[in-house]
Amino acid sequence: MRRAVSVLGELLVTAGVLTLLFVVWQLYWTDLTSGRAQASTVSSLEQQWAAQAPTPTPTAPTATATAPTVDVDETPPTGDAFAIVYVPRWGSDYAVPVVEGTGTEELKEGIGHYADTAMPGEVGNFAIAGHRVTYGKPFNRVEELQDGDAVVVATATQWFTYRVRSHEIVSPRQVSVIAPVPDQPGATPTQAWLTMTACHPKHSARQRFVVHAELESVQDRSAGAPASLAAVGGN
Known part of the structure; x- marks a missing residue:
């Protein structure tokens, strides 16, 4: 009996150590490795876009109630990075790639784009998802967004500035x-929207925290970075 109790105790201690190591890996190591990989993807996209940029012809930002012609007119292959999201409220160094798809593997690579939703700047809903914890946690601070905050999406040739209009907490269904x-399922869109979704509360998938933003303006990359990228909130 004593030997059995001793063996059971050792097994429980081992299980506890393994569980602790898993938590450390899940919460910290994945953040480190995915964060580095996502930063590398952002750098690669910026270099690629700079190399293929046309001769600069500066133009002013264009306010738009409906979306203009956009440069991402075809759905990229699943897993491919095609845009970068900047959120000034989260700091001037916040830049995370957007990849096609919202599966487990895609969300390790950055922010995921929901299949069959609009592309950046298109009329409709450019819907994206991101982790709040683990794998770089790109939407960790999603609750901090306030009405009027800018969410800026960059593609190969354009900058799209969206402004936060509302948020809600809903069931995953x-x-x-x-x-x-x-x-408004079934309604015909006339505006360009961006929707951000993330698990809620942190460390749980019980609900979803959702932020809706409306397209405010579009600017060619040749005109330089938009003024909306200026950091806010003391970051």
Whole structure:
């Protein structure tokens, strides 16, 4: 009996150590490795876009109630990075790639784009998802976004500035939040929206924290970075 109790105790201690190591790996190591990989992807995209940029012809930002012609007119292959998201409220150094797809593997690579939703700047709903913890946690501070905050999306030739209009907390089954007109399934879109989704609360997948933003303006990359990229909130 004593030997059995001793063996059981050793097994429980071993299990506890393994569980602790798993938590450390899940919460910290994946952040480190995915964060580095995502930063590398951002750098690669910026270099690629700079290399293929046309001769600069500066133009002013264009305010738009409906979306203009956009440069990402075809859905990229699943897993491919095609855009970069900047959120000034989260700091001037915040820049995370957007990859096609929202599966487990895609969300390790950055922010995921929901299949069959609009592309950046298009009329409809450019819907994206990101982790709040683990794998670089790109949407860790999603609750801090305030009405009027800028969410800037860069593609190979354009900058798209969206402004936060609302947020909500919903069930994971409420997929209407990523409908072409958010929360109005079946409605015909006339504006360009961006919807950000993340698990809520942190460390749980029980609900989703959702932020809706409306396209405010579009600017060619040849005109330089938009003024909306200026950091806010003391970051």
